[in-house]
Amino acid sequence: MERRLANETHMSVSVWRGDAVGSFQPFEVKVEDNQTVLDVVAWIQQYADPTLSYRYACRVGMCGSCAMMVNGTPRWTCRTHVKKVLVDGHMEIAPLRNLPVIKDLATDMDPFFDKWVAAEGVHHPTLTRNDPIEALDPAAEARVESAAGIECINCSVCYAACDTVANNPDFLGPAALQRAWSVYNDSKNADRQAVLDAVSGVGGCHNCHSQGSCAVHCPNALNPMNAIAGLKRETARNFFRRRS
Amino acid sequence: MKLGLYMAQRISALIMVPLVLLHIGVMIYAIQGGLSAAEILGRTKGSILWFAVYGTFVAAVSVHGAIGLRTVLSEWLGLRGGALNAAAWAIFALLLVLGMLAVHGVTAR
Numbered sequence: 001m002e003r004r005l006a007n008e009t010h011m012s013v014s015v016w017r018g019d020a021v022g023s024f025q026p027f028e029v030k031v032e033d034n035q036t037v038l039d040v041v042a043w044i045q046q047y048a049d050p051t052l053s054y055r056y057a058c059r060v061g062m063c064g065s066c067a068m069m070v071n072g073t074p075r076w077t078c079r080t081h082v083k084k085v086l087v088d089g090h091m092e093i094a095p096l097r098n099l100p101v102i103k104d105l106a107t108d109m110d111p112f113f114d115k116w117v118a119a120e121g122v123h124h125p126t127l128t129r130n131d132p133i134e135a136l137d138p139a140a141e142a143r144v145e146s147a148a149g150i151e152c153i154n155c156s157v158c159y160a161a162c163d164t165v166a167n168n169p170d171f172l173g174p175a176a177l178q179r180a181w182s183v184y185n186d187s188k189n190a191d192r193q194a195v196l197d198a199v200s201g202v203g204g205c206h207n208c209h210s211q212g213s214c215a216v217h218c219p220n221a222l223n224p225m226n227a228i229a230g231l232k233r234e235t236a237r238n239f240f241r242r243r244s
Numbered sequence: 245m246k247l248g249l250y251m252a253q254r255i256s257a258l259i260m261v262p263l264v265l266l267h268i269g270v271m272i273y274a275i276q277g278g279l280s281a282a283e284i285l286g287r288t289k290g291s292i293l294w295f296a297v298y299g300t301f302v303a304a305v306s307v308h309g310a311i312g313l314r315t316v317l318s319e320w321l322g323l324r325g326g327a328l329n330a331a332a333w334a335i336f337a338l339l340l341v342l343g344m345l346a347v348h349g350v351t352a353r
Contacts, residue, residue, distance in 0.1 A: 167319035206250035207315075232250070239251050 011086055013040055015052065016094040019101045024092065025049075037077035037085065038066050041093060041105065054105035061219065064155030068105050069094040074160035076219040097160040112156050115172045120198030121179030124191035134188060146185035149178040149227055151220050158214035158224055170203035174214035174224030177205050181227035184234065196235050205231040249311050256308040263301045288350045295351040302343030310336035 011031050014024035027044050038056055045052040056066035061079040068077050070085050071092050085091050099107035127134060136143060158174040159165055165173050172180075177199060184195045199205045205228045214224040274284070288294045314332035317323045323331060 164319070200247035202246055204245075204247065206245045206247060235247055236251060236254070239247060 010089075011040075011082070012090045013044070014090070014092040015041070015044060015105070016101075017052075017104055019103055022101075022104075024094075031082070035082045037068070037070055037075065037080045037082060037091070037093065040082060040091075041068075041077065052105070053103040062153060064153035067096055067155040067157045067160065069097055069160065074157040074217050076155055076157065079219060096156055098162065098165045099156065099160070107156075109156060111169075112159050112173070112175070113154075115176040115203075116154075116179055118198065118203070119172045119176035119180040120195045121176055121183050123183065123186075124189050124194060126188050126190040136187065140187070142185040142187060145230065146182045149182040149222055149224070152178060152222060153220065155219065157217050157219055161213040161217040163211055163213060164207055164209055168203070168207055171207045172199065172203050172205070174208075174228065177208075177231060178222065178224040178227040180205075181230050184231070193238075196231075196238050199231050200235050205235065208232070245311075245315060249314070252307055253311040256304040256311075259300065259304040260308060263297060263304070266297065267301070285350060290353045291351055295347060298347045298351070299344070302340065302347055306336050306339035306343060309339055 009031055010028050013027045013029050015027060016022060017025045027048050029040050029043055029048075032039070038059065041052070041054050042056075045054065054066075054068070056078060057063040058065075059078045061076055064076070066077045067074060069075075069092075070077065070080060071087060072094075073085075074096060075085070077093075082091070093105065095101045095105050096107045099109065099112060102108050138144075138147070152175060154175065156175065162171070162174055165171050180195050180199050183189050184192055189195070208225070208228045210225055210229070212225045215222070215226070218224065310332050313335050314328060317331055318328055
């Protein structure tokens with residue numbers, strides 16, 4: 001939906017300045033025909049205030065480094081058109097929620113990536129490099145489940161959108177758990193139990209309240225909530241299996 | 245929340261589902277044509293069946309409610325570790341004691 005701009009030639013942009021403490025700084029930016037939120041941030045840094053800190057790399061929605069809060073919603077800024085998010089000619093740009101702020105729009109992504117490791121979303125090989133490459137059946141049920149999450153670009157939009165992460169800093173979060181689910185269903189993964197154990201702890205998949213913000217906001221239209229439901233199902237099955 | 249707590253909450257919910265339906269069903273059935281407290285107590289006093297039904301119900305509610313409130317206390321008030329578990333055990337004990345007192349009240353001779 002295209003909104004009419006209050007001022008057709010310029011928009012007002014509030015940009016977060018500081019770290020955990022700080023305030024929004026107003027900027028006037030010229031409206032262009034084709035303009036992304038990242039274009040606006042880059043323009044401010046290049047022409048208005050070179051001390052503005054932000055993070056980006058590919059500009060085409062592949063690297064997952066430019067995610068920010070735009071009007072309170074987590075978005076990949078390089079693929080978000082300004083006209084889609086302007087409200088009465090105004091927008092507010094802030095660093096991603098649920099992560100420590102280093103400076104301005106740049107967050108410390110360490111907690112996010114540490115949780116990927118903690119969720120055991122790592123490959124446990126079944127073969128060595130000397131073995132022939134194993135063929136996969138793309139239509140196999142487990143492969144379809146596994147493939148559903150592999151287009152994740154690690155942008156942390158789901159992590160910023162998640163209210164459970166906001167209320168429980170131990171929670172591993174949607175992205176890490178979705179990766180764990182992909183690895184769990186991979187026929188080339190040798191240690192499924194390690195994945196189930198990793199997602200069954202204090203911060204594990206069972207904390208998820210299935211609110212679905214991750215699935216709503218994922219820029220690649222993935223569904224981490226579905227992956228977490230799968231982990232809950234498998235850990236519950238495994239709970240009885242291990243006791244019998 | 246660890247897997248063990250998650251399973252305890254789900255299993256207690258599974259136990260509660262038929263008991264809730266039974267509870268509501270019997271209530272609707274029993275009051276057709278009017279019913280006094282004396283008539284209800286006349287049927288429940290000394291009944292091992294009703295003691296077992298409501299005793300199980302109270303035990304399941306105590307487990308289920310304590311784990312649920314444990315999550316609320318953790319997420320809304322930031323309680324962690326020993327304080328969180330102590331609060332959950334206290335809620336469990338309170339629900340169990342109050343519930344069992346009620347069960348005893350209507351089933352003891």
